[in-house]
Each structure stands twice: as C-alpha cells, then as structure tokens.
Amino acid sequence: MADLISVAEAWARLAANAPPMRTERVSLVESAGRILAEDLRARVTQPPFAASAMDGYAVRFADMAPGARLTVIGESPAGAAFDGRVGPGEAVRIFTGGVVPPGADHVIIQEDVARDGGDIEVTAKQDAPANIRTAGIDFSEGDVVLEAGTELIGARLALAAAANVAELEVARAPVVAIITSGDELVEPGTEPGPGQIVSSTGYGLAALIVAWGGRARMLGTAGDTVASVHERLDMAPDADLIVPLGGASVGDRDVMREAFSARGFNLFFEKIAVRPGKPTWFGQGSTNTGGDARVLGLPGNPASALVCAHLFVKPLLWSATGRPMETAMRRLPARLAQDISGNGPRETFLRARAEAGEDGTLRVTPFPRQDSSLLTPFAAANCLLRLAPDAGPARAGAACEALLLESGL
Numbered sequence: 009m010a011d012l013i014s015v016a017e018a019w020a021r022l023a024a025n026a027p028p029m030r031t032e033r034v035s036l037v038e039s040a041g042r043i044l045a046e047d048l049r050a051r052v053t054q055p056p057f058a059a060s061a062m063d064g065y066a067v068r069f070a071d072m073a074p075g076a077r078l079t080v081i082g083e084s085p086a087g088a089a090f091d092g093r094v095g096p097g098e099a100v101r102i103f104t105g106g107v108v109p110p111g112a113d114h115v116i117i118q119e120d121v122a123r124d125g126g127d128i129e130v131t132a133k134q135d136a137p138a139n140i141r142t143a144g145i146d147f148s149e150g151d152v153v154l155e156a157g158t159e160l161i162g163a164r165l166a167l168a169a170a171a172n173v174a175e176l177e178v179a180r181a182p183v184v185a186i187i188t189s190g191d192e193l194v195e196p197g198t199e200p201g202p203g204q205i206v207s208s209t210g211y212g213l214a215a216l217i218v219a220w221g222g223r224a225r226m227l228g229t230a231g232d233t234v235a236s237v238h239e240r241l242d243m244a245p246d247a248d249l250i251v252p253l254g255g256a257s258v259g260d261r262d263v264m265r266e267a268f269s270a271r272g273f274n275l276f277f278e279k280i281a282v283r284p285g286k287p288t289w290f291g292q293g294s295t296n297t298g299g300d301a302r303v304l305g306l307p308g309n310p311a312s313a314l315v316c317a318h319l320f321v322k323p324l325l326w327s328a329t330g331r332p333m334e335t336a337m338r339r340l341p342a343r344l345a346q347d348i349s350g351n352g353p354r355e356t357f358l359r360a361r362a363e364a365g366e367d368g369t370l371r372v373t374p375f376p377r378q379d380s381s382l383l384t385p386f387a388a389a390n391c392l393l394r395l396a397p398d399a400g401p402a403r404a405g406a407a408c409e410a411l412l413l414e415s416g417l
C-alpha cells in the first residue's frame with residue numbers, strides 16, 4: 009500500500025520535482041503579467057536631454073531679479089528643439105517636455121511672468137534654479153531597470169518601453185492538459201441520461217490555470233478504461249503538466265494511475281493526508297513525442313479537486329512561471345468567527361469566508377456544508393480555513409490560519 013504523506017512532505021516533493029521554467033521572447037503587450045526571465049538593461053538614457061518640467065520660459069537664473077525684462081528669442085516645444093543659445097537678457101518660450109536650450113539653467117513658469125509683445129517681465133521672486141529634468145534623471149543607457157524574476161505589470165511595462173525595449177524574454181506559460189474521467193460525465197449543454205451528471209470541475213480548473221499563468225487545454229473525458237485514458241494522453245504531446253481529474257480511488261473502474269504507470273510515468277507520491285483530497289498523486293514521465301511532463305492527479309469530486317488545485321497545482325505553476333513556489337499561497341493569521349469542532353488525523357482545509365472585523369482582525373467563518381461534491385459553498389468562499397491534524401475543538405475568537413483565495417482582503 010502506498011505511503012500516506014503529509015501536506016508538508018507533498019509540497020517538498022513538488023518543489024524537488026517541479027517542471028523547469030522555460031522561456032520565450034514576446035512583445036511588450038504579450039508580456040503583461042508574465043515573469044521577466046533575464047535582467048533588462050536600458051537601451052537609451054531617459055530623458056535623453058535636459059527637458060522642461062513645466063510650461064514657461066527657459067532663462068538664465070542670473071537674470072531672474074523681480075521686474076527684470078527679457079527678450080523672447082524663440083520657442084522650444086516638445087519634439088522640436090530651439091536651434092540656438094540663451095544669452096544674458098534672453099528667454100526661450102518652452103513647453104513641458106521641450107529641450108532646454110544651451111545657456112539656460114532655469115525654467116520660469118508662465119504664471120510668474122507678464123508677456124509684453126516680444127518681451128517678458130519677471131513678476132515673482134525665483135528662489136533657485138528649477139523645473140528642469142536633467143538628462144538621465146530616470147535611468148541611463150546600460151542601467152538594469154528591471155531584474156530577472158520581476159512580474160511585468162503596470163508601471164514596470166511602461167519602464168521597459170521607456171528603456172526602448174520592444175520584446176522581452178519571459179517565462180513561457182506552461183501548457184496544462186486537463187483530463188476528466190468517468191463514464192457518468194456529460195458535457196455542459198447536453199441532457200444527462202440515467203445515472204449521468206454534467207462535467208464541471210475541469211472548467212473551474214481551467215480558469216484557475218489561466219489566472220495562475222498557465223495555458224489550459226481541455227482534453228475531454230476519458231472513459232473508465234486504460235485505453236481511453238491513453239487516447240486522451242496522446243492529445244497532449246507538448247504538455248508540461250497533465251492534470252487528470254478522478255479515477256484514482258480503489259474501485260475496479262478507477263484506472264487513471266494504472267494508465268499513466270503503463271506509459272512509464274514514475275510516481276513521487278500517491279496519497280496525501282489531507283481532507284479533502286486524499287487520492288491526490290504526483291509523478292513524471294514522457295508524452296508520446298518524448299516530451300518531459302509532470303502529472304498531478306486530483307480527486308474527482310469538485311470541491312476536493314479545486315481545494316487541491318489551490319494547494320498543489322498552483323505551487324507547480326508558480327515554479328514553472330518563475331515565481332518562488334512558497335509565495336503561491338497567501339497565509340494570514342486570523343480569528344475564528346464561530347466555534348468549530350475538533351479535527352481528525354488528516355490536515356483539513358474548510359471552505360470559508362474571511363472578513364475584517366471592527367478591530368481590523370481577519371475573522372473566518374467556515375461554511376456549514378463541506379461535502380466534497382458541493383460547488384455552491386466554494387463559489388462563495390474567499391479563503392480556506394486550515395485545521396491541523398488532530399486539532400481539538402476551538403471557540404470563537406481563537407487564533408487560526410486562513411489561505412486566501414482572492415486578493416480583495
């Protein structure tokens with residue numbers, strides 16, 4: 009009989025045997041949300057010249073006595089530099105982003121002057137040279153502006169573009185093939201026959217995979233035979249990770265592990281002391297084209313599969329996309345919002361709702377219905393309440409640990 013390992017040991021074996029991060033070069037738009045695979049060096053200096061930070065006049069600060077009059081000798085709008093030099097008693101009309109002409113060391117804002125034909129008069133005291141962005145104040149050519157391992161979001165992508173880089177080397181989104189199993193399953197939109205149910209878990213799992221940086225590929229439902237599983241497996245020659253759903257219990261029709269073993273996949277573990285999700289299993293082998301793939305088998309019941317996806321699939325994808333595996337789950341200290349009963353010998357994760365109390369403390373309420381076949385509690389959950397093995401009963405207000413499923417808290 010296969011050993012029943014702890015959740016901590018399962019995470020350790022996942023970390024030791026995670027799929028390697030592979031990289032690809034993509035456009036800036038395609039790199040959004042991806043992880044940078046190499047240090048990014050600027051190809052230009054930003055700004056490449058001394059630029060005005062305000063609309064006004066480029067002048068010599070030495071000429072800035074209140075009441076002084078200066079002659080306007082030209083303009084320097086953004087994108088069209090003034091071809092000349094600012095001398096004593098002279099000014100150049102300048103706009104935000106315009107090149108500060110040689111000789112000028114100050115931009116006086118337009119509100120601090122009075123324009124009189126071709127002249128300006130200084131109407132406000134100027135304390136120090138200001139309103140000029142010096143060349144390279146943001147970064148210089150050759151500077152590392154983003155380090156490998158950076159998630160490419162928001163201002164970081166703007167920084168990459170400003171560095172004059174059009175393509176980035178990023179972690180490739182791993183291909184995750186999903187195989188559902190069971191003669192009783194039918195696709196959504198069809199009429200279930202006697203004893204049949206609508207296949208649902210794979211669609212929720214696919215959405216999670218995309219959110220976690222992978223490319224989900226639905227391979228459909230395999231029947232309860234080894235040959236049927238092999239037919240589905242042949243459809244995923246380029247998969248980095250294969251996730252079979254169900255077929256891993258001890259019944260005569262549970263053939264999933266047998267089918268993968270027959271293809272030469274070696275298993276790193278076959279059962280975890282976790283509730284829900286005891287039949288979760290993990291291995292490695294070759295696809296029909298010789299590609300190296302991992303397989304992480306999840307239970308067939310929807311809640312069990314989705315809990316274990318958060319616990320075990322997400323860390324694998326985090327690693328394969330260049331993120332530290334240990335950051336895959338957001339664990340936060342919290343307090344129980346109600347009394348709970350004691351736990352059995354398996355580490356347990358209850359679907360729950362976490363909300364900030366009046367004192368700011370996170371308070372967790374587990375849902376009363378925790379059957380592994382139920383999806384409605386999971387759809388309302390925003391966290392998993394972790395119960396240690398053999399933990400005793402706990403009263404409302406007791407310390408607990410919540411694994412957040414969303415970032416809204």
